[in-house]
Amino acid sequence: xxxxxxxxxxxxxxxxxxxxxxxxxxxxxxxxxxxxxxxxxxxxxxxxxxxxxxxxxxxxxxxxxxxxxxxxxxxxxxxxxxxxxxxxxxxxxxxxxxxxxxxxxxxxxxxxxxxxxxxxxxxxxxxxxxxxxxxxxxxxxxxxxxxxxxxxxxxxxxxxxxxxxxxxxxxxxxxxxxxxxxxxxxxxxxxxxxxxxxxxxxxxxxxxxxxxxxxxxxxxxxxxxxxxxxxxxxxxxxxxxxxxxxxxxxxxxxxxxxxxxxxxxxxxxxxxxxxxxxxxxxxxxxxxxxxxxxxxxxxxxxxxxxxxxxxxxxxxxxxxxxxxxxxxxxxxxxxxxxxxxxxxxxxxxxxxxxxxxxxxxxxxxxxxxxxxxxxxxxxx
Amino acid sequence: xxxxxxxxxxxxxxxxxxxxxxxxxxxxxxxxxxxxxxxxxxxxxxxxxxxxxxxxxxxxxxxxxxxxxxxxxxxxxxxxxxxxxxxxxxxxxxxxxxxxxxxxxxxxxxxxxxxxxxxxxxxxxxxxxxxxxxxxxxxxxxxxxxxxxxxxxxxxxxxxxxxxxxxxxxxxxxxxxxxxxxxxxxxxxxxxxxxxxxxxxxxxxxxxxxxxxxxxxxxxxxxxxxxxxxxxxxxxxxxxxxxxxxxxxxxxxxxxxxxxxxxxxxxxxxxxxxxxxxxxxxxxxxxxxxxxxxxxxxxxxxxxxxxxxx
Numbered sequence: 001x002x003x004x005x006x007x008x009x010x011x012x013x014x015x016x017x018x019x020x021x022x023x024x025x026x027x028x029x030x031x032x033x034x035x036x037x038x039x040x041x042x043x044x045x046x047x048x049x050x051x052x053x054x055x056x057x058x059x060x061x062x063x064x065x066x067x068x069x070x071x072x073x074x075x076x077x078x079x080x081x082x083x084x085x086x087x088x089x090x091x092x093x094x095x096x097x098x099x100x101x102x103x104x105x106x107x108x109x110x111x112x113x114x115x116x117x118x119x120x121x122x123x124x125x126x127x128x129x130x131x132x133x134x135x136x137x138x139x140x141x142x143x144x145x146x147x148x149x150x151x152x153x154x155x156x157x158x159x160x161x162x163x164x165x166x167x168x169x170x171x172x173x174x175x176x177x178x179x180x181x182x183x184x185x186x187x188x189x190x191x192x193x194x195x196x197x198x199x200x201x202x203x204x205x206x207x208x209x210x211x212x213x214x215x216x217x218x219x220x221x222x223x224x225x226x227x228x229x230x231x232x233x234x235x236x237x238x239x240x241x242x243x244x245x246x247x248x249x250x251x252x253x254x255x256x257x258x259x260x261x262x263x264x265x266x267x268x269x270x271x272x273x274x275x276x277x278x279x280x281x282x283x284x285x286x287x288x289x290x291x292x293x294x295x296x297x298x299x300x301x302x303x304x305x306x307x308x309x310x311x312x313x314x315x316x317x318x319x320x321x322x323x324x325x326x327x328x329x330x331x332x333x334x335x336x337x338x339x340x341x342x343x344x345x346x347x348x349x350x351x352x353x354x355x356x357x358x359x360x361x362x363x364x365x366x367x368x369x370x371x372x373x374x375x376x377x378x379x380x
Numbered sequence: 381x382x383x384x385x386x387x388x389x390x391x392x393x394x395x396x397x398x399x400x401x402x403x404x405x406x407x408x409x410x411x412x413x414x415x416x417x418x419x420x421x422x423x424x425x426x427x428x429x430x431x432x433x434x435x436x437x438x439x440x441x442x443x444x445x446x447x448x449x450x451x452x453x454x455x456x457x458x459x460x461x462x463x464x465x466x467x468x469x470x471x472x473x474x475x476x477x478x479x480x481x482x483x484x485x486x487x488x489x490x491x492x493x494x495x496x497x498x499x500x501x502x503x504x505x506x507x508x509x510x511x512x513x514x515x516x517x518x519x520x521x522x523x524x525x526x527x528x529x530x531x532x533x534x535x536x537x538x539x540x541x542x543x544x545x546x547x548x549x550x551x552x553x554x555x556x557x558x559x560x561x562x563x564x565x566x567x568x569x570x571x572x573x574x575x576x577x578x579x580x581x582x583x584x585x586x587x588x589x590x591x592x593x594x595x596x597x598x599x600x601x602x603x604x605x606x607x608x609x610x611x612x613x614x615x616x617x618x619x620x621x622x623x624x625x626x627x628x629x630x631x632x633x634x635x636x637x638x639x640x641x642x643x644x645x646x647x648x649x650x651x652x653x654x655x656x657x658x659x660x661x662x663x664x665x666x667x668x669x670x671x672x673x674x675x676x677x678x679x680x681x682x683x684x685x686x687x688x689x690x
Contacts, residue, residue, distance in 0.1 A: 136650050138580035161651040206654050207661040213651065275678035325643070337493050337672050340525040347526050354646050354664055355654050363647065364590040 006073075013077045016056070023050060024085055041125055041167045044090025048122030051089070058096050058120045065104065065112070066120035072303040076296070079251045084258035086348075087250075091126065091164040095119040097249035099126050099172055102242035103191075106230035115170070115191065127168035129159040129192070129216060130239075136161075137362055139174070140183045140236065144218060146175035146190060152222040153177070153190060155198075158215065165201045165214030168194050173223075174239060177232050184236045189229040196221045207351055243361075244309045252356065253292035253320045256327040259349040260285055263331045278333035285330035288323040295319045311373035318366050321356045328353035385607055391447040394440075397428050398448045402455035411458050411662065416528050417485075417499070422459055426482030434551060435468045435476050442551055442613035446558035450606070453562025453670075456663035458529070460496040461559065462673045463488035466552030467504050470511050470542045475502065487532075488552070488674055495673065497532025498522045505536050508679035511545040512538040527662070527669035550616055550627035552674035557609035557627070560634035560670055563663050564602045564641035570659055571595055571641075571648040585648070594644045601637035608633050625687030628680035635671040642667050 005013075024047075051057040052066075060075045061067030070078075079093075087093055100119045103111055118124040135142040144157025155175055165171070171192045178186030194201070198221040204213040230238040264282060267274060274282075295316040302310060331346035332339045339346045357363035371377040387395065405411075405421035425431050432438025433445045445465050452461060467486040468476055478484040479502060487500035490507065494500070497520035505514045520532030542548075572595055575586035585591050608630035615623035642664035646653040653660035671677070 131651070134579075136580060141580070205656040207656060207665065213655070275676075275681070277678060277681060329639075332668070332672070333677070336676050337489070337495075337531075340527065340529075340531070340669055340672070341493075342524040342526050350668060351526065351665075354643065357643070357647050358650050358654070362650065364588070367590065 009071075009073050009077055012074050013081065016078065016081050019054065019056075020081060020085060023047065024088055038167055040090045041164055043088065044092050044125070045123050047088045048090070048092045050122075052120060052122040057089075057092075057122050058100065061096075061100065061104070061116075061120065065100075065116045072300045076251070076300045079249065080254040083251045083254040086255060089122075091168070092119075092122060092124075093250060094128065095124065095126050098242045099128075102172070102189075102238065103229060105241070106189075106238050108226075110226065111191065111229065118169075124170065125164055125168045126170050126172055127162050127164040127194070127214075129162055129165075129171045129173035131161045132158060133160050137365055140187070142174055142176060142187065144173075144175050145179065146177050146188065146223070148177075148225070149222075151225055153225060153228070155190070155192070155218045155221040155223055158217050160213070160215045161204075162214045162216055165194070165216055166203050170194060171216070172229075172242075174235060177235075181233060186233050187235040187239075188232050189235040189238050190223045191227045191229055192221070192223050196223065198222070207354075244313060250360065251293075251296055251320075252352075253289050253296065253323045255352075256324045256349060257286075257289035257293070259345045260289065260327045260330060263334055263346050267334050274334065278330070281326070281330040281333040285323070285326040288319070288326045292316065292319040292323040311370060314366050314369040315374060317361070318363065318370060321363050321366075324349070324353045324356040385610060387443065387447050387610075391444055394428070394430075394444055395447040395451050398425070398430060398451040399454070401425065401428060402451065402457050406455055406457070411456055414528070416530055417459050421457070423482050425459070426480065431464055431482055432468070432476070432480030434465055435473065435480060437473050437477065438468070438480055442554055442616035443610070445551065445555050446609055446613040449555050449558035450562035450565075450609075453559035453564075454566040456563060456566075456666050458666070460485050460487065460500070462552050462556045462670065463495055463504070465555040466506065466548050466674045467502065469548035469551045470504060470506075470545065471502070471513065475513070478502075490675070491536040492533045493523060493531060494520065494534050494536070495531055496529060497534050498530045503534075503536060504542065505538065506545050506549070506675060508549070508675055508682065509545055511542040511548060512536075513540040513542055514538050525669060527665040529669060546624050547616075549675055549679075550612070550624040553627040553631035553680060554609060554612045554616060556670055556673055557605065557612065557630035557634035560631075560638040560667060561602060561606040561609050563667055563670075564598070564634070564638035565606060567638075567641045567645040567660065567663060568595060568599050568602055571645040572599075575648050591648055595648065598637065598641045598644050601633070602641055605630065605634040605637040622687065625684055628683040628687075632677060632680050632684075635677065638667045639671060 048057055055068045056078060058066050059068045059070030082089055100116055103115050130139060132142050132144060146153035146155045171194055173190045173192045175188055175190055176186055177188040198219045200217040202215045204215055206213050299312045299316050302312060328350040331349060335346055339350055341347055372379060401424040405418055429438055430448045433440040463486045464479060466488045467479060479486050484501035485496050485499050486502045487494045487497045488504040488506055489495050491505055503514045503516060505512045514536040516534035517537050520534035523531045523533055525531050575591050576584050578585050612626040612630040615626045645660045649660050652658045
C-alpha cells in the first residue's frame, strides 16, 4: 500500500498551481465562473488554448493525438486543481474527459483526424444530445428518429436539458435508428454540426447559471452517415462506455472542499465567533469531502492499473453528492445571511448542491447501481 | 388538556383570502416573476390587513400571522414578511402605520447585511435579546441575493432602543416557521403529484420507493413542523412563558423539514426543478433565505437550551 503522491505528481501540482495563480487572478468568479454560462464557455476557449500550449489539456491522450503520456494520477491532479477553481475549462472538460476518448475508441480514422485536433487545441465546444422530454433517467426510451436517406440520416425529434447547446460547435447526439428493436438496441451516436439546417436551439433559463440549459428541436436535420460514431444500432454500449469516464472525471468534491476551506478561512479572518453546531457542520462536511476524495482515488487507482471499470465509480459519485450538500449546509451554518449574496462562492455552492443529485445521472440511480453491483442485491 | 390543531373560521377565512391574492398576483407556478415585490401583491396584503397583524391597530395575533404565513409559504411569496411581523411587536403604532399600510418596507436584521435594505424605509437592528430603531449611515450598498431579494450592506446608527426583543423574536420565528412549513408542504404535494404523472421505465416514478419513501419521510417532518408552528403561535397568543422556546423549536424544525423537502422536490422533478420558470427553484431558494431569519439559528438553539436550564 502506498498512500502518498510521487515526486512527479507533487511537482506537477505545484507547477500547475503557479500557472493557475498567474492565469486566474483575483475575481475569477461571478458569471465567468458559473459552469454552464455563455461567459464561462467563451472564457474556456482562451483558457483551454493556454492549457493546450502547456500540454495540459489532453495530457492523458496518446502522443498521436497530442498527449504527453500523463498518468491517471496526473490527470486527477489537473481535475482537482481546475474544479477547485470553478472549472475554467468550462464545457471543454467534457471534450477531454469523454467525448474525445469516445471518438478515439470508436471513430473512423477520418473522424479522429477531423474531431480530435480541435479538441486537443482547446478551441471547440461540444454538447451532449441525450435527454428528451419523455426520456430522462430512462434514457434508453429516447425517441428522436434518424432515418437513412442516401448518404445521410434524416433526424427528427427533440432534446432537452442540453447544456451549452446555444454555443456548441458540435453535438454528441443519441438517436434511434431502429424503431422496432428492443429499446437498448436500435440506438446510434451521431456527431452533428450545430449549424445544421433544421436545428433550432432554445435556451431554458436555469437557477444554477445563466442559460444553463437548452432545448434542441430537430426537423429533417441531415447528418452524413460518415458522422455516425461506431456501428449502427450499437450506440448504447458506445455511450455507456463513454460515460464511465465521466463519473469521476468531474471531481465536484474538489470545488466543494475549496469553498469550505475558503469560507472557514474568511470566518477566521473576520474573527467571527463560530457556534458549536457550525463547527460540527464544518467537520462533517470536511470529512465528507475527504471521503469523496478517497473514493475517487480508488477509481483512479483502478484506471492506473488498467483494471476494468467497477462499481467503485458509482460509490464515488454518491459520496460526491453527499459532500456537495454537506458543504452547502456547513457554509450556511457558518456564514448565515452572507451565503445568500448572489454570485458568491458559497451561494454558487448552495445552488450547485441543489442540483448535485440530479446532474450527470440521478443520485437514486447511482444508489441502485451501488446496491446491485456493489452489494449484489437483486434488481427488483 | 385539550388539543385543537385547526384554525378558527376567521383564521381560515384570512388564509383563503391570502391564497386568493397570491393566485391572482403570482404566475401560476408561484412568484417566478423577476420583480422582487410586485406592487399589486404587497398592496393587496396591506388591504387584507395582513401586514398589520399582531399590532394593536391591526388586531389579530400570532395564530392569524401563522395562518397567513402558511399560505404565503405555499406560494413562495416574496417580501420582508418576517421582518414586518417582527417589527410589529417592537415599534410604536405611529412608526408601524406606514409599514402596515404597505407604503414603507421594514428592514429587520443584524447589520451590516440587512434584508431589503435598498428598498426599506424603516430599519430595526435586532440581536438575540434586544432591538433598536436605527437608520443607515449613507445609502446601503446593494447586495442581490440568491432568492432575488434586494438586500444591502449598511452601517446602522441606533436612534432609539426598543427594549427586550424576546417576544418580537418569538413572533418572527413563528412567522418564519409557518412560512417554511407551508412552503415545504406545498413542495411535497406538487412533487408527489409530479411523481404520479411522470412516467419513466413504463411506470409512474411514484411507484419507485426511491421516490416515494423520501417524499413520505418529508411529509412526516413537514406535518410536525406545521403543528409546531401553530403550537408556538398559540403559546404566544396565550402568553405562555414557554412561547419563546416553542417558537425557537418550531423555527428549527421548519428549517430542517423545509430544507429536506426542497432537496427532495428537486430530486423528484429532476431537471425541470432547476429552471427559473419551474415550480421548485424559486421556492427552494426562498426556503434557504427564510431559514436564516429573523435571527441566526444559533440564537434559536441557545434559547432552547436556556429553556432546559442548560
